Amino acid sequence: MPELPEVETVRRGLTPAMEGVVIKQADVNRPDLRWPFPVDMAARLTGKRVERLRRRSKYILMDLDSGETLLVHLGMSGRMLVSGDPLGQFVHRHPAPEKHDHVVFHMANNARITFNDPRRFGAMDLMETASADAHKLLAVLGPEPLGNDFHESHLIAAFKNKNSPVKSVLLDQRIVSGLGNIYVCEALFRAKIHPTRKAGKISGARVAGLVPIVREVLAEAIEAGGSSLRDFRQADGELGYFQHSFDAYGREGDPCKRSGCTGQIRRIVQSGRSSFYCTQCQR
DNA sequence: AAAAGTGCCTGACGGC
């Protein structure tokens, strides 16, 4: 999916078109994504003003003036296309509808936001804003990696006695929420940690070192997303996964980018997901 | 063929 940086980029891209704006109409073109849509979703969105767009982990949260919050998850292939907004930051003309346009928001400022998701691993739900944190999908999430609750002692405690590979521990959203397959590979590359290494056997110092590295990797990707967002404004307004230049992910067989390292990137499969790592510098 | 995610199921293990 879009991992945390991509979701944050989508949130930022949606903000000028949606925040403070009334949803004039919501088209709901099918009954479900990964799960059924909430009861009467279209009616509960229609005529409501979007007060604020927030992000929690990989979820976008839209607070409405009705006291409800719309939760949106992009799954693996979800995208949001912004068109026709009066500020001229995206494309002015509304594109022709496409296959897999599951939900369309028609905004009072003439912006249109089209949620397109071929694989339908995405999700939407409505909840009371006041108790949003208690939502089933949000309550289980660990700290935000860019927030104050993600710190060295937290990660050291979470790694302790863990018998699983560090790769899967960092993917576990209960431990830290927002990392996905790409940025775990990138963080482990930067930390020089082999993805199969058992979490519980990594020294405290190395675990502690992961904290600033995870933050850097995500912050840099958000920055790159910001640039791609500016490009989107001139291009087609499509918000979702953006291609960033990676050190390890997707570089199977290529030389390690670390200066002085003679290793090359290898791909292995761990619990069904590809892991990319340098044969030389990651131990 | 492989893909950016994650809830849920199952079996193993351990404490009481």
Add this chain to the structure above:
DNA sequence: TGCCGTCAGGCACTTT
């Protein structure tokens, strides 16, 4: 021996 909780690993969902 049995019950229950936790943990680890794997599956399923779907389309391109």
